[in-house]
Amino acid sequence: xxxxxxxxxxxxxxxxxxxxxxxxxxxxxxxxxxxxxxxxxxxxxxxxxxxxxxxxxxxxxxxxxxxxxxxxxxxxxxxxxxxxxxxxxxxxxxxxxxxxxxxxxxxxxxxxxxxxxxxxxxxxxxxxxxxxxxxxxxxxxxxxxxxxxxxxxxxxxxxxxxxxxxxxxxxxxxxxxxxxxxxxxxxxxxxxxxxxxxxxxxxxxxxxxxxxxxxxxxxxxxxxxxxxxxxxxxxxxxxxxxxxxxxxxxxxxxxxxxxxxxxxxxxxxxxxxxxxxxxxxxxxxxxxxxxxxxxxxxxxxxxxxxxxxxxxxxxxxxxxxxxxxxxxxxxxxxxxxxxxxxxxxxxxxxxxxxxxxx
Amino acid sequence: xxxxxxxxxxxxxxxxxxxxxxxxxxxxxxxxxxxxxxxxxxxxxxxxxxxxxxxxxxxxxxxxxxxxxxxxxxxxxxxxxxxxxxxxxxxxxxxxxxxxxxxxxxxxxxxxxxxxxxxxxxxxxxxxxxxxxxxxxxxxxxxxxxxxxxxxxxxxxxxxxxxxxxxxxxxxxxxxxxxxxxxxxxxxxxxxxxxxxxxxxxxxxxxxxxxxxxxxxxxxxxxxxxxxxxxxxxxxxxxxxxxxxxxxxxxxxxxxxxxxxxxxxxxxxxxxxxxxxxxxxxxxxxxxxxxxxxxxxxxxxxxxxxxxxxxxxxxxxxxxxxxxxxxxxxxxxxxxxxxxxxxxxxxxxxxxxxxxxx
Ligand SMILES: [Mg+2]
Ligand SMILES: [Mg+2]
Numbered sequence: 001x002x003x004x005x006x007x008x009x010x011x012x013x014x015x016x017x018x019x020x021x022x023x024x025x026x027x028x029x030x031x032x033x034x035x036x037x038x039x040x041x042x043x044x045x046x047x048x049x050x051x052x053x054x055x056x057x058x059x060x061x062x063x064x065x066x067x068x069x070x071x072x073x074x075x076x077x078x079x080x081x082x083x084x085x086x087x088x089x090x091x092x093x094x095x096x097x098x099x100x101x102x103x104x105x106x107x108x109x110x111x112x113x114x115x116x117x118x119x120x121x122x123x124x125x126x127x128x129x130x131x132x133x134x135x136x137x138x139x140x141x142x143x144x145x146x147x148x149x150x151x152x153x154x155x156x157x158x159x160x161x162x163x164x165x166x167x168x169x170x171x172x173x174x175x176x177x178x179x180x181x182x183x184x185x186x187x188x189x190x191x192x193x194x195x196x197x198x199x200x201x202x203x204x205x206x207x208x209x210x211x212x213x214x215x216x217x218x219x220x221x222x223x224x225x226x227x228x229x230x231x232x233x234x235x236x237x238x239x240x241x242x243x244x245x246x247x248x249x250x251x252x253x254x255x256x257x258x259x260x261x262x263x264x265x266x267x268x269x270x271x272x273x274x275x276x277x278x279x280x281x282x283x284x285x286x287x288x289x290x291x292x293x294x295x296x297x298x299x300x301x302x303x304x305x306x307x308x309x310x311x312x313x314x315x316x317x318x319x320x321x322x323x324x325x326x327x328x329x330x331x332x333x334x335x336x337x338x339x340x341x342x343x344x345x346x347x348x349x350x351x352x353x354x355x356x357x358x
Numbered sequence: 359x360x361x362x363x364x365x366x367x368x369x370x371x372x373x374x375x376x377x378x379x380x381x382x383x384x385x386x387x388x389x390x391x392x393x394x395x396x397x398x399x400x401x402x403x404x405x406x407x408x409x410x411x412x413x414x415x416x417x418x419x420x421x422x423x424x425x426x427x428x429x430x431x432x433x434x435x436x437x438x439x440x441x442x443x444x445x446x447x448x449x450x451x452x453x454x455x456x457x458x459x460x461x462x463x464x465x466x467x468x469x470x471x472x473x474x475x476x477x478x479x480x481x482x483x484x485x486x487x488x489x490x491x492x493x494x495x496x497x498x499x500x501x502x503x504x505x506x507x508x509x510x511x512x513x514x515x516x517x518x519x520x521x522x523x524x525x526x527x528x529x530x531x532x533x534x535x536x537x538x539x540x541x542x543x544x545x546x547x548x549x550x551x552x553x554x555x556x557x558x559x560x561x562x563x564x565x566x567x568x569x570x571x572x573x574x575x576x577x578x579x580x581x582x583x584x585x586x587x588x589x590x591x592x593x594x595x596x597x598x599x600x601x602x603x604x605x606x607x608x609x610x611x612x613x614x615x616x617x618x619x620x621x622x623x624x625x626x627x628x629x630x631x632x633x634x635x636x637x638x639x640x641x642x643x644x645x646x647x648x649x650x651x652x653x654x655x656x657x658x659x660x661x662x663x664x665x666x667x668x669x670x671x672x673x674x675x676x677x678x679x680x681x682x683x684x685x686x687x688x689x690x691x692x693x694x695x696x697x698x699x700x701x702x703x704x705x706x707x708x709x710x711x712x713x714x715x716x
């Protein structure tokens with residue numbers, strides 16, 4: 001099992017370091033190879049995604065990614081900025097399926113904006129299509145309006161598009177993910193208004209015929225944005241397009257109140273994946289030893305489940321994280337009265353100890 | 359001041375009836391003319407928006423609208439369905455600016471999904487552009503993918519478009535509305551990814567130069583969906599496009615926990631407007647005398663403020679609604695222990711009494 005380890009910038013190296021410690025204690029035959037990415041790669045090699053980093057990622061079964069970006073790179077030309085590294089990895093590896101869990105741990109329920117009874121035990125998996133939709137659709141640009149009420153006026157435009165194979169493959173991913181969970185999929189669309197999402201709904205319904213064991217329902221995106229606030233626990237797996245998924249996955253992550261806890265994954269058709277915390281590189285706290293490594297450790301658990309087929313090891317890590325929360329250990333971002341404040345390394349080592357104690 | 363009264367279907371007639379009682383007690387020179395719309399108009403005249411109804415609306419200063427729709431019309435051809443009446447009114451009257459307030463009354467704070475301290479005193483005005491964007495953009499349809507990874511495969515597509523004059527006019531509406539409030543506007547876009555919304559941001563910024571007394575900030579739509587959950591009180595006026603506004607206004611309305619309380623308005627360039635409750639026609643409770651008339655009564659207050667230039671009368675109605683809530687009167691949808699359950703007519707008459715007592 002070949003894992004490319006790309007720590008990146010900001011708090012990336014610190015948090016990835018703890019996740020690597022956790023992986024090593026599992027005693028599985030991993031080959032871990034580290035390379036620079038993002039601003040760190042730009043500083044060392046003049047490019048945020050150097051060829052040897054890309055090749056390492058492409059040749060691995062999975063990529064464990066920290067985070068990229070720092071204010072000091074803001075003035076670089078767009079193609080040299082740290083964020084381009086992740087876009088390059090997505091594109092070259094064909095990572096079309098973005099998994100964004102929103103989980104509310106019982107010990108952290110108070111951190112949510114929502115009333116505790118609405119989020120206690122929340123466990124949603126939002127699956128966002130990541131390489132199509134209006135975020136990439138051509139043509140796009142500025143022009144004179146070719147028709148309409150303001151014909152001739154300056155206008156800007158973009159194109160929303162989804163082809164049948166793009167929808168089919170993300171639908172398969174969603175139904176298969178639901179099989180490992182509570183067997184319910186909600187497909188989010190805007191079929192009442194958009195041609196693209198009427199087609200989305202039709203194709204998802206067609207693919208569903210191959211999954212009689214999975215329950216499927218359809219919901220409009222505006223209603224989904226409401227239901228996430230009103231009754232988030234009604235969802236199991238949510239599958240949707242790139243733009244709706246961008247909006248809903250961020251809304252759902254905020255429901256939990258603790259973004260420092262949320263892992264994410266991006267997968268391709270072969271099961272290769274890139275795993276990273278949902279939070280960013282937090283350059284303001286980089287190097288201070290206070291960053292929360294749990295989202296990265298939980299990303300490593302997702303990697304074991306979805307790319308390396310090691311469900312048992314994945315579940316062991318998740319239980320270990322539960323155990324350290326139960327012990328009352330908290331990094332500053334999730335700290336509250338009556339719990340014990342710890343740093344990045346202490347938190348990582350507590351997870352290692354909990355694993356060994358299992 | 360000519361007001362077209364269009365009660366519509368379901369609970370529409372009951373709730374509009376109470377709003378009309380409230381208007382009549384103000385002793386202002388209104389001319390109220392009633393006409394059928396929606397399913398009721400289809401039953402009587404064979405069309406959901408008969409010509410005489412449309413003409414009455416066009417010739418009035420404002421339309422007070424109840425609600426349309428009932429399951430029994432679901433099998434009609436699309437152009438005969440009740441919902442078409444509202445699309446027809448929007449189109450013919452040029453109602454491009456949709457006002458969606460999200461207000462959390464102190465007496466109803468407990469009904470929100472959010473913790474009371476996060477929503478107590480919430481008062482946001484979301485202004486959604488209503489006639490452009492990808493919901494109406496041409497071309498759209500199905501075809502063979504002309505290019506891309508799946509060239510030749512069946513695909514569907516839509517076009518997102520905004521012209522400069524469309525953005526300018528909604529920006530003016532937002533800045534002017536902010537002047538009557540807390541003088542802050544948040545423009546929501548996705549300028550980092552979409553050409554249309556980079557243009558949106560540029561044009562809103564340009565229009566802002568004419569409003570030095572108003573504070574403007576810009577926020578990405580995914581972040582806005584998060585901030586509404588995390589800290590909704592940070593917003594005053596939010597202005598955005600048709601699709602983002604659809605999603606965010608519904609999310610915001612759900613934050614309040616009492617949709618039966620929320621009015622809405624749709625305005626054109628001349629200040630003519632259509633005023634209606636945010637909730638629907640609720641055919642399941644139609645005719646039972648239990649519907650909440652307050653959203654419609656508050657819509658009448660918005661009508662006085664935004665189309666009829668009667669700010670004082672608008673504020674009087676809003677104070678009267680506050681007073682009946684303070685008295686503990688509640689229709690079933692907002693009822694809770696320790697408050698007094700009343701029906702539609704009792705609630706309307708309590709508002710009338712509160713107005714007289716001012
Ligand atoms: Mg996002
Ligand atoms: Mg909506």
